[in-house]
Amino acid sequence: MAGQATTNKHTPGEWLRVLAAYHAQRTDWLTVAANNGMPRPTAYRWASEDRDEALQRGDARAASTKVTPEIKAALESYLNENRQYTCKA
Numbered sequence: 001m002a003g004q005a006t007t008n009k010h011t012p013g014e015w016l017r018v019l020a021a022y023h024a025q026r027t028d029w030l031t032v033a034a035n036n037g038m039p040r041p042t043a044y045r046w047a048s049e050d051r052d053e054a055l056q057r058g059d060a061r062a063a064s065t066k067v068t069p070e071i072k073a074a075l076e077s078y079l080n081e082n083r084q085y086t087c088k089a
Helices: 012-023 029-035 040-049 069-081
Strands: none
Touching (some): 029 040
16 A cells, blocks of 8 residues: 555564574574564575675576586687587577
8 A cells, every 4th residue: 555654574673583593503593583473484584685605696606507618628629620610509
């Protein structure tokens, strides 16, 4: 509805309690979230967004790279040796 102000459903205290339990690596941190009236997906989202280390952005990850520099160099040498080879997608 237009004109209604949105309010946060969870207080900063609840947020801090859940994140403190998560950072302390307690096995019951989801129980702490449930006891504070917080849905499980919200707790997981808060835990994933509150990272100390930055996630990798941009460049392709090593696990998904299929053409290694060695393979690329070998393909370029094949193309340089025999000009009749072509690269078509």
